[in-house]
Amino acid sequence: PEQRDEQRDEDLCKICYDAVIDVVLYPCGHYMLCRWCAQMVSDCPVCRYVITDVIRTYKAELKRLRGYREVLATLRRQSEELEALSGQESMDLSRITSLPEKVKVDLALAFLSTLLGRRHLSLLRLAERPDVEPGDDSPTCLDAGSPEVKLREALDSHVSTAFSGMVRLLGFGDAKREAKVTELASTYLKAPKWGSEHVKS
Known part of the structure; x- marks a missing residue:
């Protein structure tokens, strides 16, 4: 059960920890935010690259x-x-x-x-x-x-x-x-x- 919780946490947005990760940040390629939080930040939280585009995944x-x-x-x-x-x-x-x-x-x-x-x-x-x-x-x-x-x-x-x-x-x-x-x-x-x-x- 503990491992399942960790797996679920891994799939959650690293800012709000509420929504599922569903966007890729461009140009750095990091995959860690939901689309709502991605719209509110201008720099990637990991590498600090300026986000020029947000690519939605299914x-x-x-x-x-x-x-x-x-x-x-x-x-x-x-x-x-x-x-x-x-x-x-x-x-x-x-x-x-x-x-x-x-x-x-x-x-x-x-x-x-x-x-x-x-x-x-x-x-x-x-x-x-x-x-x-x-x-x-x-x-x-x-x-x-x-x-x-x-x-x-x-x-x-x-x-x-x-x-x-x-x-x-x-x-x-x-x-x-x-x-x-x-x-x-x-x-x-x-x-x-x-x-x-x-x-x-």
Whole structure:
């Protein structure tokens, strides 16, 4: 019973602790407020980013989002452990000689996965749309100039830019190692993008 209460508390808005969390904050991707409280704050309570948009999710997606949150929490923890190991903001993995090659590549991909996880969180049911019923997984046709498509493109651009910066930041001196990370990352980036095959130009 105690675990159930914790699970219920986890699903409640972190400001009012009354309504269920049902919005994603953009651009940071944090998922922690109900739509009413989100309208009353201008900065994200976690990272202090200025909120430029609030993206509504449907209650049917809560279970899926819980899974994403657990994965992201694990990846963030790994990222923090890596920073503690390196003792530097730059996280220069090439100087951490105690880590095997495969671990270095895996940690780089964990960072990338965190970014992509945020993108997927933000793309889940981007807004209340009359053409999509709650829980309906059928694809819909989107206009190329619609806010949903523009947001998706902005998020994808952010992920690509962040990945390029990550490769530079990690200081991979070995071209083979850098190529391996780039190759694996491109597999992530080539994954089908939500709604991409249903955009009307």
